[in-house]
Amino acid sequence: MPKITQAKVLIISTNGFEQSELEFPRDQLREKGAQVHVASLDGKSIKGWEGADWGREAEADLRIEDADPTQYDALVIPGGQINPDLLRVEPAVIALVRAFAHQGKTIAAVCHAPWVLIEAGIATGREMTGYPSIRTDLKNAGAKVLDEPVVCDSAIVTSRNPDDLKAFVSKIVEEIEEGRHNQKAA
Numbered sequence: 001m002p003k004i005t006q007a008k009v010l011i012i013s014t015n016g017f018e019q020s021e022l023e024f025p026r027d028q029l030r031e032k033g034a035q036v037h038v039a040s041l042d043g044k045s046i047k048g049w050e051g052a053d054w055g056r057e058a059e060a061d062l063r064i065e066d067a068d069p070t071q072y073d074a075l076v077i078p079g080g081q082i083n084p085d086l087l088r089v090e091p092a093v094i095a096l097v098r099a100f101a102h103q104g105k106t107i108a109a110v111c112h113a114p115w116v117l118i119e120a121g122i123a124t125g126r127e128m129t130g131y132p133s134i135r136t137d138l139k140n141a142g143a144k145v146l147d148e149p150v151v152c153d154s155a156i157v158t159s160r161n162p163d164d165l166k167a168f169v170s171k172i173v174e175e176i177e178e179g180r181h182n183q184k185a186a
Contacts, residue, residue: 005033007073007176012039012064012093016082019048019055020162021110025076026058028169034176037061037072041090049080065092069099073176079111079131079161088119097122101156104180108157108172110164114138117156126153129160155180 009029013022022038029036040046043063048055069075075097077084087093097120100107109117114130115137117123124142129135129151138145149164150157150171157175159168 007034010072017078018080019050021078074106077109077113079113106175110159
């Protein structure tokens with residue numbers, strides 16, 4: 001059984017991520033001993049969104065297209081409205097999400113980030129949650145939508161909003177420590 005202290009976690013994001021939805025998982029997972037990398041589209045720092053305006057920058061460690069999914073135990077996608085909407089049209093992002101799913105690794109998406117999972121074709125037949133405004137999208141993609149702080153289905157972890165982040169991170173840790181999951185057919 002893998003331990004969180006030996007885990008490598010990849011967070012993918014671009015500008016417009018919900019500030020807390022990148023920072024809280026990044027910082028909490030690091031505090032628990034995981035090695036956490038942030039990948040952006042161009043490998044450069046990205047700017048968050050907090051409240052009604054731009055927030056703080058987050059440093060990036062690499063470009064999303066250079067990330068090797070075999071080197072990581074989990075993938076985390078922060079929400080916010082802007083970030084996942086920009087990520088879901090990027091072929092490198094979709095390929096990466098599909099690779100994590102194919103390998104049965106933990107994929108965690110919060111708020112609007114399940115949009116990326118829909119685009120990658122891995123929402124169908126799964127129990128999921130997300131921000132209220134994307135629940136129809138999840139349903140239309142074939143997911144069974146629940147209104148709970150955290151929903152996990154075959155290593156796919158989803159949460160609704162920043163209020164759910166403690167439960168979100170706890171479930172990510174639990175899933176990493178359970179190890180690889182058998183792929184659920186979409």
